[in-house]
Amino acid sequence: MKPVLLLIPGMFNTAAIWDALLPLLQPEMDVRIAEVLTQDSIVGMAEDAWTQVQDVPPGTVMLVCGFSMGGYVAMELLARHGTHFQGVMMLDTSAQTETPETLLAREKTISALQRNFERTVEGIIPFSLHPDSLADPSRVEGMRRMMHAVGAETAIRQLRAIMSRQDHRERLSQLTQTVLVVCGQQDQVTPPALSRDLASLIPGAELHWLEATGHQTPLEQAPRLAELLKGLASRCTSPHSEPSV
Numbered sequence: 001m002k003p004v005l006l007l008i009p010g011m012f013n014t015a016a017i018w019d020a021l022l023p024l025l026q027p028e029m030d031v032r033i034a035e036v037l038t039q040d041s042i043v044g045m046a047e048d049a050w051t052q053v054q055d056v057p058p059g060t061v062m063l064v065c066g067f068s069m070g071g072y073v074a075m076e077l078l079a080r081h082g083t084h085f086q087g088v089m090m091l092d093t094s095a096q097t098e099t100p101e102t103l104l105a106r107e108k109t110i111s112a113l114q115r116n117f118e119r120t121v122e123g124i125i126p127f128s129l130h131p132d133s134l135a136d137p138s139r140v141e142g143m144r145r146m147m148h149a150v151g152a153e154t155a156i157r158q159l160r161a162i163m164s165r166q167d168h169r170e171r172l173s174q175l176t177q178t179v180l181v182v183c184g185q186q187d188q189v190t191p192p193a194l195s196r197d198l199a200s201l202i203p204g205a206e207l208h209w210l211e212a213t214g215h216q217t218p219l220e221q222a223p224r225l226a227e228l229l230k231g232l233a234s235r236c237t238s239p240h241s242e243p244s245v
Contacts, residue, residue, distance in 0.1 A: 003061035003087075003233045006053050008034040008045075008077075010068030010092075011158045012124070012147045017067065017218045024226035029063075029233060036073060037154050042165040046076035053084070061236045063087040065229065067218060068190060069158060075168040078175065086236035088179045089229060092187050092215050094194035095201055097167045106159050117152040130186050130214040139219060172201045178235050179205040180228060184213030184220065 005025065009017050015033045025031055034049035056062060062085045066074025071093025078085065098106075112120040125143055126134055133139050147155075179202050183195035192209070199207040208228060210221045217225060 001057070001060050002028065002030045003063060003236065004030045004032065004053060004056050005229065005233070006032050006034060006049060006062070006064045008049055008064065008066040008070030008073045009036055010070045011162065012150050012155050013067070013070075014146050014149050016142070016146050016149075017216075020222035021218055021225055024222060025229060028230060034070070034073065036070065036158070037150065039161065040157055041161050042069075042072050042076050045073045045161070046080060049073055049077055050081050056084075061086050061233065063089070063229070063233060063236065065089040065091055066093060067091040068093055068215065069162055072162065072165050075172065076166065078177075079166075079168055079171050082175070082177070086177055087232045088175070088177050089232060090179065090181045090195075090198060091225070092183050092190050092195070092217055093198065094190050095169050095172055095198045096194060097169075098163055098165075103163060106163055110156050110159055113152045113156055121147045127188055128215045130184065130212055130220060132212055133214065133216070133220050143216065143219065169201055172198075173203070175202050175205075178232060180208060180232055181205050182208045182210065182217065182225070182228060184210045184215060184217050186213060187215045187217075189215040 007018050009015065018033060022031060032052040034052055036045045039045045039048060053062060064074050064077060064085050071090045074088065074090065078088065121144065125140060129143065181195050181199040183192050185192060195207060199205040210217055210224055213220045
């Protein structure tokens with residue numbers, strides 16, 4: 001039976017964030033994509049994500065990959081339903097909680113989205129992509145279309161959800177799953193130091209860097225991500241084990 005992979009998008013993402021990755025995985029995996037556009041909390045996103053895999057037969061290897069905000073959702077999902085997953089990829093995300101400084105920065109982003117959505121999108125794109133990716137018009141336009149499809153109202157709702165998320169650092173220190181922490185070396189949104197911190201919290205977690213990559217790793221490094229996810233699946237060879245959190 002194919003392993004099941006649950007992909008959880010980040011903020012400002014539609015399912016299209018995974019388009020370059022899916023053809024590289026689907027022959028070997030049953031890929032499901034969580035929906036994170038309608039809920040007003042990370043808890044709500046995690047519970048909706050869980051519905052995507054509730055039909056998976058017992059004994060099937062299950063993996064979860066959370067990208068950026070999707071990493072926060074994956075942490076919540078593991079806290080609630082972690083015994084069902086054997087492998088985890090945390091992708092360009094963080095375990096840190098909000099500080100007065102980050103809360104202020106998010107409020108400023110909300111204000112910018114409310115004032116001038118299009119200008120804010122045009123500022124986010126170069127901040128999120130590596131310069132090599134910025135030189136690819138199709139990649140830039142794909143990101144622009146995706147962000148416009150999400151829209152200001154949903155992005156603001158996602159920011160509010162991020163600002164009120166729970167602290168899962170203690171639970172992360174108890175994970176027994178096989179965990180990969182992956183980050184673009186030039187990620188400015190969730191800088192590499194946050195991935196180092198995250199990996200240090202999780203027993204046995206492996207840290208992988210993606211060269212010449214910004215924050216948008218599913219767009220920028222799909223072949224490398226597919227390689228890492230296939231390797232993760234192959235290592236989860238005990239489908240009847242019951243990891244705990």
